[in-house]
Amino acid sequence: MRKSELNRFLDQAQAMCDERGVRLTAQRREVLGIIHAAGQPIGAYEILERMRQGGRKPAPPTVYRALEFLLQEHLIHKLETLHAYVACSHPDHPHASQFLICSQCGEVDELESAGLDGTLSDLARTRGFRPQSHTVEVSGTCAECAQGKSAG
Amino acid sequence: MRKSELNRFLDQAQAMCDERGVRLTAQRREVLGIIHAAGQPIGAYEILERMRQGGRKPAPPTVYRALEFLLQEHLIHKLETLHAYVACSHPDHPHASQFLICSQCGEVDELESAGLDGTLSDLARTRGFRPQSHTVEVSGTCAECAQGKSAG
DNA sequence: CGACACCTGATAGACTGTTACATTATTCGG
DNA sequence: CCGAATAATGTAACAGTCTATCAGGTGTCG
Known part of the structure; x- marks a missing residue:
């Protein structure tokens, strides 16, 4: 180990x-x-x-x-x-996170898309909403599991 | 009533x-x-x-x-x-939802941004991830509460 | 009616998270 | 170093969220 x-x-x-x-x-x-x-x-x-x-x-x-x-x-x-x-995948700097969660193998991929964060903030502000934090979690199938799907 | x-x-x-x-x-x-x-x-x-x-x-x-x-x-x-x-705010058709949750008054605004949904899906797919569903919840202050903030 | 699928009732328990209070450890001023 | 203040931990009990399971009821269809 x-x-x-x-x-x-x-x-x-x-x-x-x-x-x-x-x-x-x-x-x-x-x-x-x-x-x-x-x-x-x-x-x-x-x-x-x-x-x-x-x-x-x-x-x-x-x-x-x-x-x-x-x-x-x-x-x-x-x-x-x-x-x-x-x-956290990159704890060295502050960031908004989004997560891709594979429902098959349980692996989680932590994204750090400033673009998505911005889009979300902008969207909120068009409604007069002042965002403080957000939770973005996508459930689905990761690349590896999608690959092996035909075999399993 | x-x-x-x-x-x-x-x-x-x-x-x-x-x-x-x-x-x-x-x-x-x-x-x-x-x-x-x-x-x-x-x-x-x-x-x-x-x-x-x-x-x-x-x-x-x-x-x-x-x-x-x-x-x-x-x-x-x-x-x-x-x-x-x-x-659901618009149950008459299928849609991906995003929520703006006011941490002061508890009001929730249900968004239905196909754009954000698309951005998120695209982002996932660049990682080879096949999205199935997503959870997007933004916490913050709604327009009304932000207004009244100076008075309260 | 009988068979089947669906919905409901009810008991118990698992899992997730919190309150409250006592105790110990660490820091800081003197 | 001592003592007070602050921060961290230990402990017991409990609250909130959700599920498993088994049994009984309701409806439809032939």
């Missing part, structure tokens, strides 16, 4: 938190690591289970507090349609 | 169901009526409570089954970010 990629990710997160003056504690780091290692959307209670494999017995608020922090710092995203969380 | 608007809405829904050969039963009609009358997103358990004011004591599955039917027939929409339901 190659740990270096995960550690690089966590170290980058650590650096960003340091920069912002917030604390990526061991616990938050653990939760972030679990989410990143999952590679797919993962639910709060699944995270909880994995934390418990270390012998400790954390309760739901522990996980939810860590998630809240990580969401605030844009280190993870919440997928509303799945009630699950994914690590 | 002017009932005619609500009745017109329900009759239109009835007509559409007849056309499609599906049954808008009294119970489903009641749930649809409650959602429409609410005028704002309403949760499943809130619907349940209102149904109980008639003396009956329906259980959660009753509501969820009605909701499932109404969603299938596109008579209502689910707002994923609120875990709540709204009546």
